[in-house]
Amino acid sequence: MSNRRGKQSIVFPNAPCIVGAAAVGGVKEGQGPQRQWFDFLLEDDIFGEKTWEKAEGKMVKKAIDLALRDGRTTEAQVDLLLGGDLINQLMIANYAARDLQIPFMGLYGACSTMTESLIAGSVFIDGGYAARAVTAASSHYCTAERQFRMPLEHGNQRPPSAQWTATAAGSMVLAGNTSANGDALPGGDIVVTSATIGRVVDPGITDVNEMGAAMAPAAASTLLTHFKDMGTSPADYDVILSGDLGNIGKHILMDLMKKQGCPLAASYNDCGAIMYSSEQDVHSGGSGCGCSASLFAGRVIKEMRQGRIKRALLMSTGALLSTISAGQGESIPGIAHAVVIERKGGQQ
C-alpha cells in the first residue's frame, strides 16, 4: 500500500484529526488585526521571566497546555511531541519537552516548523505509530532578532523589506480517528488529508532583510508540486495560506505562480502579510515560526469550526538562514512544507 502521490506528496487514508489547537500571541500581535483569534495574549513580552528565551519557552508551554485542554487530552495520553523553534540548538522546544516529559522529536525547518511538525505528526498518527501527538512551534521577536540580526539595544534601522519576527506560539493536538465506521471523533471533524514535503530551493539571496524573496521560490515549488501531485488547482481550496513571506514575498510568490500558469486568486494570503496592520510599522510584515503556527492553530482552526472554511492549504515557509553560513558568503535557501486540512462531517 502506497500513500505516496506524485513526486513529493502523501495522502492520509485514515485522516488524522486535529482535536485541539491553541495560539498565544505577544503584545504587538494582540494589538493587530488578528487579535480575536489568539487564545491567550501576553500583557508583557517578558511574560514574568528573567530572559526572553525563558519567556518564549513559557509561551510555547502555554500554547501546548491550552491545545491539550482544548483537545480534552492529558499530557499522559500524548505519545509524541513534535516541534521546534528558531533559537540555537532548538533551545525553546528542548526545555519545553523537558518540562512536559512527553517523548520528543525535535524538528528544524526554520519558520516552516509548524507544517513540518504537522506532516510528521500526521504520518505517525495515520499509520498507527502514535495515538495522540502534539505539534508546537514558537518565535519571539527579542530572541530571534538578537540571534540572527542585531542586539536589540543597538536599535538599528530596518530596511523596508525587513520583516518583524512574531512573538507567538501555536500548538495542535493530533489524534487518530479510531472509529471503525469512519465517524468523526467528538471534536475530531477537522482532519489532515494530504501533505507535500518541500525541497530546499536557493534563489541566491544574501541579504538577511530579504527573507520573503529568499523563501518565495521554495513556496512556489511546493505549491506547484502539490497541485500537480494531487491533481488539484488553487480553486479547490477555500483558503491557501503561506507562512511568512510577508508583503514582498507574497507578491513574488503570486508573480511566480502566474508565470507558471497557475495564478493564485483571492483565496490566497500570507500569515506574515496579515499579522500586523500597516500602522504597526513592521515594514514587510511578520515572520518567525510563531507567525504561521499561531494563525494556523488559532484563526484557521477556529474558522473551520465555525464552518467558514472547509478546505485549507496551509504552507509554512522557512528561510534556512544561519549566521555562520551568511558570514561565509553563502546565500539563504528556502523551504516550504504544505498540508491540507479539511472539515468533515455535518458540513456537506
Next chain:
Amino acid sequence: MSNRRGKQSIVFPNAPCIVGAAAVGGVKEGQGPQRQWFDFLLEDDIFGEKTWEKAEGKMVKKAIDLALRDGRTTEAQVDLLLGGDLINQLMIANYAARDLQIPFMGLYGACSTMTESLIAGSVFIDGGYAARAVTAASSHYCTAERQFRMPLEHGNQRPPSAQWTATAAGSMVLAGNTSANGDALPGGDIVVTSATIGRVVDPGITDVNEMGAAMAPAAASTLLTHFKDMGTSPADYDVILSGDLGNIGKHILMDLMKKQGCPLAASYNDCGAIMYSSEQDVHSGGSGCGCSASLFAGRVIKEMRQGRIKRALLMSTGALLSTISAGQGESIPGIAHAVVIERKGGQQ
C-alpha cells in the same frame, strides 16, 4: 491498527529495509581502532574546502552519495531526506539538502540525530508514506568545538571528562520491502523492527565538559522503557550500542542500569568509548552526531552483512546543550532514541 507498544515504543510490521549505508571519517578517526569500518577516510579534515563547515557539508554529502551507491539507489528514487547536525540552524544538513534536491525534513536531537532520523524514516517507509528515504548525520571537530566551547586557536586545556567531537558522517538508505510474500529485497535483509522514542531527562549537569553524565540518565530511561515496552531484556540483543556517552557516561549508564535491576553485559558498548584508542589522547572518548552515525552505518551494518550480528539495539544519545541556555544558568538535558535492527533471511 496500532503499531504502538507500551509507553514510548513502536513496532514496524512491514520491517523497513536498510538497503544502503556508508560511513565517512576524518583523519583522527582513520587512525583509530575503527579504521576498517569506514567507507571513506579524509586525508585532511578541511577536505579541500575553505571552511570547516563547508568541509563537513562535503563530508555528509559524500556519506549520502556512498550510501545511495551502496543501496543501488539514485537520487531521483529517494522520496525523503531526513537528517541533521550540530551546527546552528542545521546549516550542514540544509545545504546538503539544497544540493541534492530531495524533499527534506530537518531534525535536531543533538547527537541523537541518527536514531531520530532512522525512527522517522522507518515510520514513513513502514506506513507507505515514502518508498525510499535517506538518513544522514554528521559532526566535525573543528565546527563543533568553536561553536559550543572555545575557538580552536585558543588551544585550551581539556579536562579528563571532555570528549572529542568526531569528524565523521553516516548515512543509511531505507526502503520498503514491497514483496507481498515477505521475501527480503535484494540487499534488503537488514530491517528495522522496533524503536523507542526518548524523553528529555535533565540530571542538572551544567559543565559543558561533562556530556556523558548529562546524557546517561536519558539513555537509561530509554533503555529501561524499551525493554519494558517490548518485553525484552539486554540478553535478547547481540549488540547494544549507545551513541556518545564516552568512557565516563558509559559507566554511569552501566551503574544506573544495574541499580534498576537490568544490568548490561559484555554485549553493551558505547560508540564514543570505542571510536579512539587510549593513545589518541581524547580523554573520555568520542562524541558528536557523526560518532554513532558513522559506527552504526559503517561497522554495525557491515558486521550484520557478515553475519556476525543478528540483532542490534542502537541508541544515539544527545546532550541538548545550547550556549544560550548555558549562559542563562540552565543545566544540560539529555535525550536518547533507540532502534532495533535485525538481520533476516538466510541467517536463521
